[in-house]
Amino acid sequence: MKNYDELSVMEIDVLREIGSIGTGNAAGALSKLLGRTVKITLPEVRIMGYNEAIDWIGGPEPITTGILVRISGQINGLMLDVQPLDFVNLILECMLGETINDYQEMTELQSSALMEIGNIMISTFINALSDLAGISVELTVPSLVIDMQGAILAVPMAEFGGQTDYLMTIGGNFSCDNREVSCRLLLSPDIRSLNFLLGKLGVD
Amino acid sequence: MINTGISTGKKTVIGIADMKLAQHGETLITYALGSCIGICFFDPKIKLAALVHIMLPLNMEAGRKNPMKYADTGIRETLKAMEARGALRARITAKAAGGAKMFETAGGDSLGNIGQRNIESVHMILKMERIRLIAEDLGGSVARTLLFDSVTGEATIRSYGRPDTII
Known part of the structure; x- marks a missing residue:
């Protein structure tokens, strides 16, 4: 069984392809919902130490929206949709014709709109992945939190912390009408699932 | 250099799964404690x-x-490091913050329990090591940044959407 930091270049390429297809499908779904052109910019696979991951997301304390779904079945893991304020405002403007200056202004209706968007993006990503690998998975009801991004990113770290000192994320960034938005879709499978997935895709 | 009893205003950052000591008036700080x-x-x-x-x-x-x-x-490694610098168990006190449940998930799976399990373990280990826990801000559902003043022993907790608290 390979840990996250033991993957070969070829295995990482396969995971990046999953990220590309998953994120691409999520962008398509978002595009339809918003009536705007949404594309993916760069799909990426990252294997990072804890504190490196916090730096990568942009520091521990900025407040952001996180939507979390748990994956179970043939693969187990977590999927996070991290939506910073610029992305939140893009969604709110397209769906409700309004924007906010601060998360503290957010209404119940606005946060359920964001959760629904996150849920659709995550489900679309996972559907593409399960079609590609020929596996079946179940997703939990999404959960939304607005808080420090370091604590949100620490959720998948703690979940698999007993198995590894690394956080692995497969995902990508989006652009809307050619403007890059900082929404991130991050899949973190557990180690057994990662190996199973690579086997299903023919690269173990 | 010995502690002069004056805060130097210098900050020492502690990352995730990390520990640092301070004896020269620095403030120890760790960010965004969730669970x-x-x-x-x-x-x-x-x-x-x-x-x-x-x-x-x-x-x-x-x-x-x-x-x-x-x-x-x-906890045990930290106590060892302090003792190596001349600290005595009988004098050492502890304060703790964090252990939140960041996401409400359906079905009460293990995900939501990590914070609670951390709280129980910290309580148990401190008791076993005979260290007095004199203040805590644990549980709930908010992330916490923790600042510890090495001169006064005062801990400040910074969270989103609530005023700073000092324990």
Whole structure:
């Protein structure tokens, strides 16, 4: 069984392809919902130490929206949709014709709109992945939190912390009408699932 | 250099699964504790402070490469490091913050329990090591940044959407 930091270049390429297809499908779904052109910019696979991951997301304390779904079945893991304020405002403007200056202004209706968007993006990503690998998975009801991004990113770290000192994320960034938005879709499978997935895709 | 009893305003950052000591008036700081717990230790006689940022309750790793990741090995290693600098167990007090449940998930799966399990483990290990826990801000559902003043032994907790608290 390979840990996250033991993957070969070829295995990482396969995971990046999953990220590309998953994120691409999520962008398509978002595009339809918003009536705007949404594309993916760069799909990426990252294997990072804890504190490196916090730096990568942009520091521990900025407040952001996180939507979390748990994956179970043939693969187990977590999927996070991290939506910073610029992305939140893009969604709110397209769906409700309004924007906010601060998360503290957010209404119940606005946060359920964001959760629904996150849920659709995550489900679309996972559907593409399960079609590609020929596996079946179940997703939990999404959960939304607005808080420090370091604590949100620490959720998948703690979940698999007993198995590894690394956080692995497969995902990508989006652009809307050619403007890059900082929404991130991050899949973190557990180690057994990662190996199973690579086997299903023919690269173990 | 010995502690002059004046805060230098210098900040020492403690990462995830990390620990640092301070004896020269620095402020120890660890950011965005979610389900993780930050434990501050203080020996008031020699003004030695320590802050450890743990992520999980118990160390069951074979190699134990990363002791500060876990409450049990993290607390014990921190106490050892303090004793090596002249601290005495009988004088050391502790304060703790964190252990939140960041996401409400359906079905009460293990995900939601990591914070609670961390709290229980920290309480248990401190008791076993005979360290007095004199203040805590644990549980709930908010992230916490923890600042520990190595001069006064005061811990400040910064959260989103609520005023700072000092414990």
